[in-house]
Amino acid sequence: xxxxxxRVIQSLxxxxxxxxxxxxxxxxxxDPVHILISDDMTEQEIERFIHQLGLDRPLHEQYLxxxxxxxxxxxxxxxxxxxxxxxxxxxRMPATLELALAAFxxxxxxxIPLGMYAGLKPESPASRAIMAGSILGFSLPTFxxxxxxxxxxxxxxxxxxxxxxxxxxxxxxxxxxxxxxINLALFxxxxxxxxxxxxxxxxxxxxxxxxxxxxxxxxxxxVLVHILKNILVPVVTVLGLELGGLIAFSVVTETVFxxxxxxxxxxxxxxxxxxxxxxxxxVITVLMFVLINLIVDIVYSLLDPRVRLxxxxx
Amino acid sequence: xxxxxxxxxxAPSPNPETPFRRxxxxxxxxxxxTGSLIVLALIILAxxxxxxxxxxxxxxxxxxxxxxxxxxPGERGSAGFVMWLGADGAGRDMWSAILYGLRISxxxxxxxxxxxxxxxxxxxxxxxxxxGWLDAxxxxxxDLQLSFPAILVALILVAILGRGADKVMIxxxxxxxxxxxxxxxxSALVERRKExxxxxxxxxxxxxxxxxxxxxxxxxxxxxxxxxLQTAHAISxxxxxxxxxxxxxxxxxxxxxxxxxxxxxxxxxxxxxxxxPGLALLATxxxxxxxxxxxxxxxxxxxxx
Numbered sequence: 001x002x003x004x005x006x007r008v009i010q011s012l013x014x015x016x017x018x019x020x021x022x023x024x025x026x027x028x029x030x031d032p033v034h035i036l037i038s039d040d041m042t043e044q045e046i047e048r049f050i051h052q053l054g055l056d057r058p059l060h061e062q063y064l065x066x067x068x069x070x071x072x073x074x075x076x077x078x079x080x081x082x083x084x085x086x087x088x089x090x091x092r093m094p095a096t097l098e099l100a101l102a103a104f105x106x107x108x109x110x111x112i113p114l115g116m117y118a119g120l121k122p123e124s125p126a127s128r129a130i131m132a133g134s135i136l137g138f139s140l141p142t143f144x145x146x147x148x149x150x151x152x153x154x155x156x157x158x159x160x161x162x163x164x165x166x167x168x169x170x171x172x173x174x175x176x177x178x179x180x181x182i183n184l185a186l187f188x189x190x191x192x193x194x195x196x197x198x199x200x201x202x203x204x205x206x207x208x209x210x211x212x213x214x215x216x217x218x219x220x221x222x223v224l225v226h227i228l229k230n231i232l233v234p235v236v237t238v239l240g241l242e243l244g245g246l247i248a249f250s251v252v253t254e255t256v257f258x259x260x261x262x263x264x265x266x267x268x269x270x271x272x273x274x275x276x277x278x279x280x281x282x283v284i285t286v287l288m289f290v291l292i293n294l295i296v297d298i299v300y301s302l303l304d305p306r307v308r309l310x311x312x313x314x
Numbered sequence: 315x316x317x318x319x320x321x322x323x324x325a326p327s328p329n330p331e332t333p334f335r336r337x338x339x340x341x342x343x344x345x346x347x348t349g350s351l352i353v354l355a356l357i358i359l360a361x362x363x364x365x366x367x368x369x370x371x372x373x374x375x376x377x378x379x380x381x382x383x384x385x386x387p388g389e390r391g392s393a394g395f396v397m398w399l400g401a402d403g404a405g406r407d408m409w410s411a412i413l414y415g416l417r418i419s420x421x422x423x424x425x426x427x428x429x430x431x432x433x434x435x436x437x438x439x440x441x442x443x444x445x446g447w448l449d450a451x452x453x454x455x456x457d458l459q460l461s462f463p464a465i466l467v468a469l470i471l472v473a474i475l476g477r478g479a480d481k482v483m484i485x486x487x488x489x490x491x492x493x494x495x496x497x498x499x500x501s502a503l504v505e506r507r508k509e510x511x512x513x514x515x516x517x518x519x520x521x522x523x524x525x526x527x528x529x530x531x532x533x534x535x536x537x538x539x540x541x542x543l544q545t546a547h548a549i550s551x552x553x554x555x556x557x558x559x560x561x562x563x564x565x566x567x568x569x570x571x572x573x574x575x576x577x578x579x580x581x582x583x584x585x586x587x588x589x590x591p592g593l594a595l596l597a598t599x600x601x602x603x604x605x606x607x608x609x610x611x612x613x614x615x616x617x618x619x
Contacts, residue, residue: 014458025474139600141550143557144573144592151585162581248466255558256577270473270560278473289462 003301011294018286019070022279023063070283076276080269085280089262093284095165096261099253100246102177103184108239111189115196116223116231120204122197130193137190142249146183146256153179163258180257184250188242195238199231206230240296244289340612347608354601357594361416368410373567400586402575408586411572412594418568419595422479423549426486430548431541433487434494435530441495442502443525453499456492464489468551472560482561486548497540501533535613542606546599553595569595 050056057065069075075085118127154162166176203209204227212222251263258264262281269277342348360367400408441452459467471485505511506529514524555561556570557577564571569591576587 014461017458025470135603136600139546139596139603141553141592141595141599143554143570144588144595147573147577147580147588147592151580151589155581155585245463248463248469251465251469252554252558266469266473267558267560270469282470282473285466286462293461 004298007294007297011290014290015287018290019067019283020063022282022286023066075280075283078269078274078277080272080274080277085276086284088265088277089280089284092260092262092265095259096247096250096254096263099177099180099184099250099259099261100243102181103188103246103250104239104243106181106185107188107192108235110185111192112196112228112231112235114189115193116200116227118193119197119200120223122201131197134190134193137186137193140186142183142187142252143256145186146180146253149179149183150256165260180253180259183256184246184253187249188239188246191242192235192239195235196231199234200227203227203230237296237300240292240299244292247285247288337612341608344608346604350601350604350608353597354605357416357598357601358420360413361420364410364413364417368407368413370407370410372406372411372414400584400590402572402587408572408590411567412569412591415567415569415572415591416594416598418562418566419549419553419570419598422483422486422552422562422568423545426483426552427490427541427545427548429483430487430490430544431494431537434491435498435537437491438495438498439502439525439530439533442499442506443521443529449499452495456496459489459492460496464547464551465554468555469558469560472555477560477563479562479566482552482555485555486551489551490544490548493540493544494537497536498533501536502529505529505532539606539610539613542602542609546602546606549595549602550599569598 073086077083078085078088081088114130118130121127150162153160160178161176162179164176166174209222209226212226213219217226247263250259250261251266253259254261254264255267262284265277266281268274269281341351365371402408402411437452441449468485468489471488472481475481475484511524511528514528519528552561552568553570553573556568557574559574562568562571567575572591573588573595576584576589576591579587
């Protein structure tokens, strides 16, 4: 319990620090008048707006004001859409989460078997091909792979739609989801494959595996029960942390496939100088990251009590 | 000439084994790594020699004509030479555009990598040598930054700073410094406890001399590895930002921008405008990564060889 409370407090500190960074970024590094006010206002409107936003007040007061507003969920209105920025972001969030989770599942479902195979038979040609493929997966720029997938499967073969999103969990929706999800999954797939391979190679030499073999258990049971269980802990941990990375990288995939998620909105907003939406995106993403890290930490401490004990000692 | 003199002392052989020679021999022992090194060298040479290798200066408006727009690979352009990789929407020869784009991509990646290396090393060394609050502050800052993916941090910075080559460089430097600081701190903490540092301290050498002449050279091996891999990362990140339209301005057409230019022609089947610059980008990133991987194996004394 102490562990959980300490982690929650640490997370709150991170959120505060990040809010300070965002605030400093918007109000001190950049010109707040320039960042928060759209370019087509008249002189008088700008004067009134500055007063309304409190930009003529001292900095620490402004920061508290920003915090209070953010806590109430008021992050300003979008210049382009005229709606609250937060609402826009939340409207787009399900699409991004759908994409990120689909990619996550793909990476796990394909990556673990591939990695285990490569770990069990490190010398076979197929394993070498898997490992070479994983290096490729790390090196290929996501956006270019996206273009190539679109080129081959949508333009040349015409199997799948190139852009947009369909209804959730319908045949059409899945067809639209396929290419973006594969694109987003590739990098994580390479990562999972490598993790699973390293874990399997290590586990295969352990005494409990030798014992299971000596006991006469079938190879399938040894691999699927004894080894799989033991490689899951590191894989799950790393993947949990990487879920945030998937959401961040979905910016790229969403732009390529015109997927109507948060990331596409972010890029559109940066290009149109719609700054309240950019700030809202940052606030939401930071909160999401901190939350994910917190959950992974807690789950990990449940899976592996040594983490808690070490922390308590330090 | 005999290698043994009358006194029985061996004269220095023409090829004395130095640490560098030993590492180089070990590096070249691996065929994949050697191949990657050759590819990388060719890419860098091609980028340096772009004005001589390219049949056309793709940004000289007098040389480029819209008549050549979207020529397929292998067709002859109006200037008389064959465009083996086709032409883009403005009639630029893709091969020339790629050579010039490589210069910008490599330049931005390497320059930001070097600056980040210098800053990160200075900060990491200071943190390790001084310890105390400075160490705690620097490392918490690095932890905080590294808990967010690089692409997200870069996007935040670009959104705040605005567009432009200098802004992208600043973003890339800020994204990378933490990796260097962490790496150099980790190895400096180990080295700091060794006897030679203690000896230097006993000689009352000034701290600056101890840090730069004694500590730093012994922390270099991991820095080289991280530096190589980070440069590949920086090049990829810059290309991504430029592709998203928030990176380099149109006046600095890096590989990422070339790929973005081809995006609109993709759906009509004109693949070459995006495909070939992407291939160049892939070859660059992959060769750097493979060289870095091999360097890590060669420079790591713990690995059984």
